[in-house]
Amino acid sequence: MSKLRVAVLGAKGRIGSEAVRAVEAADDLELVAALGRGDRLETLADTGAQAVVELTTPASVMGNLDFCLRHGIHAVVGTTGWTDERLAQLTAWLDNAPETGVLIAPNFSIGAVLTMKFAEQAARYFESAEVVELHHPNKVDAPSGTATRTAQLIAAARAKAGSAPQPDATATALDGARGADVDGVPVHAIRLRGLLAHQEVLLGGEGETLTIRHDSLHHSSFMPGILLGVRRVVSTPGLTFGLEHFLDLN
Numbered sequence: 001m002s003k004l005r006v007a008v009l010g011a012k013g014r015i016g017s018e019a020v021r022a023v024e025a026a027d028d029l030e031l032v033a034a035l036g037r038g039d040r041l042e043t044l045a046d047t048g049a050q051a052v053v054e055l056t057t058p059a060s061v062m063g064n065l066d067f068c069l070r071h072g073i074h075a076v077v078g079t080t081g082w083t084d085e086r087l088a089q090l091t092a093w094l095d096n097a098p099e100t101g102v103l104i105a106p107n108f109s110i111g112a113v114l115t116m117k118f119a120e121q122a123a124r125y126f127e128s129a130e131v132v133e134l135h136h137p138n139k140v141d142a143p144s145g146t147a148t149r150t151a152q153l154i155a156a157a158r159a160k161a162g163s164a165p166q167p168d169a170t171a172t173a174l175d176g177a178r179g180a181d182v183d184g185v186p187v188h189a190i191r192l193r194g195l196l197a198h199q200e201v202l203l204g205g206e207g208e209t210l211t212i213r214h215d216s217l218h219h220s221s222f223m224p225g226i227l228l229g230v231r232r233v234v235s236t237p238g239l240t241f242g243l244e245h246f247l248d249l250n
């Protein structure tokens with residue numbers, strides 16, 4: 001059986017370099033390109049890449065996906081920064097490339113995906129919900145894509161259940177003291193030397209709290225999800241948002 005031809009964008013980065021090794025080690029995949037900042041995207045077409053793993057920066061990801069979709073190259077995207085406007089642009093590009101698949105995964109680790117799922121399930125049963133994400137200090141965006149997605153899922157579950165607004169008597173606060181407001185859910189971002197990627201979802205009800213915590217201790221935690229994404233995206237045209245759709249979790 002022929003191997004799937006895969007390229008990594010952001011190949012010299014923290015997660016990209018780990019992804020290069022994971023693709024190289026997979027028996028059914030062939031690494032045909034490992035591109036960094038400034039490298040020619042035409043290399044993707046020249047090497048016949050069938051799928052890319054996009055692990056660059058929020059500033060670079062749209063240009064890279066534009067190129068991929070114009071060349072019918074499937075994409076597995078871990079890069080953050082997904083606003084509604086960006087998703088609308090990507091959907092428009094996909095309309096012109098109906099056979100091409102894109103997976104955007106806010107987080108590739110199974111524990112983080114389950115954290116989001118559990119938080120979504122629990123949200124309707126608690127009056128209060130806040131998200132705390134904790135990352136290494138070299139991370140360029142805040143809050144994390146995972147925390148943003150988690151808060152959106154919690155907010156949607158609360159809206160569906162007809163939950164009242166969260167109780168919060170704060171009358172005066174320093175800017176930022178109550179975190180960022182993501183659809184009514186406060187999200188707090190910690191940047192601390194020594195950390196990698198961690199998240200706590202705090203839920204509170206009368207006389208009790210529930211804390212759901214996940215810790216990525218090494219970039220290897222993201223690799224099984226990336227490889228699963230690559231194997232599935234090539235036969236899943238259109239936009240898939242969230243690895244859970246490839247994990248039988250819905």
Ligand SMILES: NC(=O)C1=CN([C@@H]2O[C@H](COP(=O)(O)OP(=O)(O)OC[C@H]3O[C@@H](n4cnc5c(N)ncnc54)[C@H](O)[C@@H]3O)[C@@H](O)[C@H]2O)C=CC1
Pocket residue numbers: 009010011012013014015016035036037038039055056057058060064077078079080081105106107108109145222
């Ligand atoms: N979805 C997930 O599970 C995960 C997502 N991430 C996300 O992945 C992204 C990268 O994270 P890190 O590796 O920590 O950052 P990093 O800064 O270590 O790596 C990014 C790399 O991309 C390169 N780059 C920038 N523009 C480029 C372009 N146009 N073409 C090719 N390479 C380009 C940079 O030079 C750098 O080497 C971030 O958005 C981060 O939030 C990180 C870990 C897990």
Ligand SMILES: O=C(O)C1=N[C@H](C(=O)O)C[C@H](O)C1
Pocket residue numbers: 080106107108135139140143144145146147196197198
């Ligand atoms: O930058 C990181 O490191 C990570 N980024 C992703 C995010 O923003 O959610 C995934 C994970 O948290 C690691």
